[in-house]
Amino acid sequence: MKRETVVVIDFGGQYNQLVARRVRECNVYCEIYSYKTELAKIREMNPKGIILTGGPNSCYEEGAATCSPELFELGIPVLGLCYGAQLMMHVLGGKVEKAPVREYGKTEVEVDNSSLLFHDVSARTICWMSHFDYISQVAPGFRVSARTADCPVAAAENPEKNLYAIQFHPEVLHTAEGTKMLSNFVYQVCGCAGDWKMDSFVKQSVEAIRRKVGDGKVLCALSGGVDSSVAAVLLSKAIGSQLTCVFVDQGLLRKKEGDEVEEVFGPNGSYDLNFIRVNAQERFYQKLAGVEEPERKRKIIGEEFIRVFEEEAKKIGAVDFLVQGTIYPDVVESGLGGESAVIKSHHNVGGLPDYVDFKEIIEPLRDLFKDEVRKVGLELGIPEYLVFRQPFPGPGLGIRIIGEVTAEKVRIVQEADAIYREEIAKAGLDQDINQYFAALTNMRSVGVMGDERTYDYAVALRAVKTIDFMTAESAEIPWAVLQTVMNRIINEVKGVNRVFYDLTSKPPGTIEFE
């Protein structure tokens, strides 16, 4: 698919993915590449624009991440952000030094509206600053286009060469008119047409899938999560019943989840595909009996999933393609794009099945961020409750039950979690909290109910606010809501006599319990 592209060159800043997402929100497709990427490769991509991200270094230090001066001679517009702005000045003959005052946080900036970048932006606006170096002298040919009280060069530009530098972070939402600035860059400076839209993505993907698959057979492991659901519907739209989806109910799903997935994707649902539900609950419980160690549990669940999936695949026979729900952050985070050092070890349950007979992997969502996957889902008419579902880990409730997993404990955590989710939604908090669930601590304690002594389990409630799931804060839930949840769980869920709320942030805690 040939589409106009802006390239984000990543210098290791914490907001690298955010830059790309914001550009895409402007309907311009954008990809992230490490600063080590060869110039020839960038030239070959023929991007409409290049954005240099922030980074942790000082650009004047030896060994700091850098770029070739030729990057600025390609005739392609370049926008440098924070470190990227300093690097642009440094490489082109300006001066960057340690700032007398470190600027951090929301700051008022005065911008020159005659700059294309600040077209239609308020003359005084709020921006997000985070830097300890500053541009003390702009490079020859540049002029200053924005300043703050502490920062004489908050932005600079050489419009004849289409080179722009911004010291602050327009990609961060704290920069009130940041999206406008990025939009100005891609439209006014780069002359993009804005062809990245989810309806055209669907149309183009459907065509591309049809071309690729021909009359071949495709197999998809459907979990009911957002990514695999959207991938499955996209494929169904393209190739209909050439697609077979295998849904494994491992007995570690949320309450009623298995039936909900079947309702949407099964024979009575609205999609043209072959749906196979495997009820493997007992098989998983047997494998997990007596196992307490979290990593072993994860491994057993992952491996058993693969075995079950393989058995089903064998029944179907050889297929041509296997669908993977890989999305763009997975690609970036596994080191294939950008500078990100973080490699997620846990995100897909247990790797690829060894014995499934397929020729090729098909990854229809590989270019999309999560919010784009959701937009595609809506575009495809998938029910909203599936599209806006919170993340659910591959090992499911298996890692929300501390210690040994049994059918009885699964029932307890399913019931408690369903009550918790219901009350959070009733209180109108579900859109504000990024992930929330009940877990079963392996702790039993003494209580009293009526006149009876009880010796039952304690349920822990977790709710976090996070942007990237790498760090998180526990959410502040009104006391009255927590009390309702507590009362209902203790009254309605047999086997529970105590409810805790988990205040731990990540780090030091993780979001899940195991």
Ligand code: XMP
């Ligand atoms: P942690 O517990 O690592 O969770 O703070 C971060 C995010 O990742 C999800 N998570 C998983 N997702 N397979 C998954 O697909 C897993 O094994 C897994 N473990 C954690 C977790 O729900 C949270 O959103």
